[in-house]
Amino acid sequence: MTRTSPTSVWRWAVLGIVALVAAVALAVVLTRGPESPLTMQERVHQIASGLRCPVCQNLSVADSSSTLAHQMRAQIGRDLREGKSPEEIRASFVASYGEWILLAPPRRGINVVAWAAPVALLLGGAAAAAIAVRRWNGRRLEAPRVTGLSVDDRRLLDRELSTVRDEPE
Amino acid sequence: VTVDQERLEDSVTRHPSGLDGEAAARRRLRNRWVAVGAVLAGVVLLTALFAFGLRRDPAALDDVLVGRQAPGFDLPTLAGGGTVNLDDLRGQVVVVNFWASWCVPCRQEHSALDAAWDRYRDRGVVVVGILYNDRPANGMAFVEELGGDWPVVDDPDSATALAYGVYGVPETFFIAPDGRVAHRHIGAVDYELLAERIEPLLREEATAA
Numbered sequence: 001m002t003r004t005s006p007t008s009v010w011r012w013a014v015l016g017i018v019a020l021v022a023a024v025a026l027a028v029v030l031t032r033g034p035e036s037p038l039t040m041q042e043r044v045h046q047i048a049s050g051l052r053c054p055v056c057q058n059l060s061v062a063d064s065s066s067t068l069a070h071q072m073r074a075q076i077g078r079d080l081r082e083g084k085s086p087e088e089i090r091a092s093f094v095a096s097y098g099e100w101i102l103l104a105p106p107r108r109g110i111n112v113v114a115w116a117a118p119v120a121l122l123l124g125g126a127a128a129a130a131i132a133v134r135r136w137n138g139r140r141l142e143a144p145r146v147t148g149l150s151v152d153d154r155r156l157l158d159r160e161l162s163t164v165r166d167e168p169e
Numbered sequence: 170v171t172v173d174q175e176r177l178e179d180s181v182t183r184h185p186s187g188l189d190g191e192a193a194a195r196r197r198l199r200n201r202w203v204a205v206g207a208v209l210a211g212v213v214l215l216t217a218l219f220a221f222g223l224r225r226d227p228a229a230l231d232d233v234l235v236g237r238q239a240p241g242f243d244l245p246t247l248a249g250g251g252t253v254n255l256d257d258l259r260g261q262v263v264v265v266n267f268w269a270s271w272c273v274p275c276r277q278e279h280s281a282l283d284a285a286w287d288r289y290r291d292r293g294v295v296v297v298g299i300l301y302n303d304r305p306a307n308g309m310a311f312v313e314e315l316g317g318d319w320p321v322v323d324d325p326d327s328a329t330a331l332a333y334g335v336y337g338v339p340e341t342f343f344i345a346p347d348g349r350v351a352h353r354h355i356g357a358v359d360y361e362l363l364a365e366r367i368e369p370l371l372r373e374e375a376t377a378a
Contacts, residue, residue: 054336067302071327096334098233113218
């Protein structure tokens, strides 16, 4: 006869529930399929919002009402319908207008500084804060030692103090 | 005496290991200087980088196309009946001029283009006017009014203008006989500039032939 302890019953029950939930979740995902694909307009907007409108001051191609921006959006739409990927479309605009056309600089070359500097500063600041906090805590921990000298140290201290006291002024 | 006693007691209790206290304090001080130095170096470096970035004109467009193969086009002529294909003009110097009838500087530069076309048309230079953001009828009226018989074509959805990175008119591109963009000029051209740009490309043509 196998012994069934209450803990192992609980363990199996929990495992069963987890497996059931996972199976249901998987079934839901499989039957629903992937997220509904974006409409053409949404895809155009997505790409256009990452491009700088050449004739405006710091407006994206998606936000600008200029004729050029309108034509660029139309071009993005045509390219998408031709089956070009967003990367290819961005690359073609970069080829014509330069990297300037991208609202966010690509993560290579000197541009890496723009992406890495905030992360580096954040990590550096966290490290500095951690060191500072540890130092403060260390200082607080030192305080009880004043009264909690070991017997040997106390004896040593007393001896030293007594020689000081005995010294003539 | 009492002050000395206090100080001794204080130092001994604070640093039970004795005389290491002074060395430790020195080390801490050195570490602090190193940290301050590192932070200062970082700040100076970033400031230098930002200062360099600020000196660049954010509105200045890169002439990324210069030195690269000119984007091809095959566009219908305004007069109707046929197209102008850039590939067919290979081996010649091509002056691609983006213009519009509503563009005032285009009106100003028109005579210069006309003069250059007259001077160089028999020497292997083709001027191609690409209408930008305009109705073909307006473009035709402009040409009829100001003259000039170099090929003018329509760019219906500005696909060619976008491929050339045009952001306004007039803009003029000088394409070498090998099909590469040699120069880009933003704004109205004058005859001297046209001649200055065309002549060296003609010599290229001569050496290539």
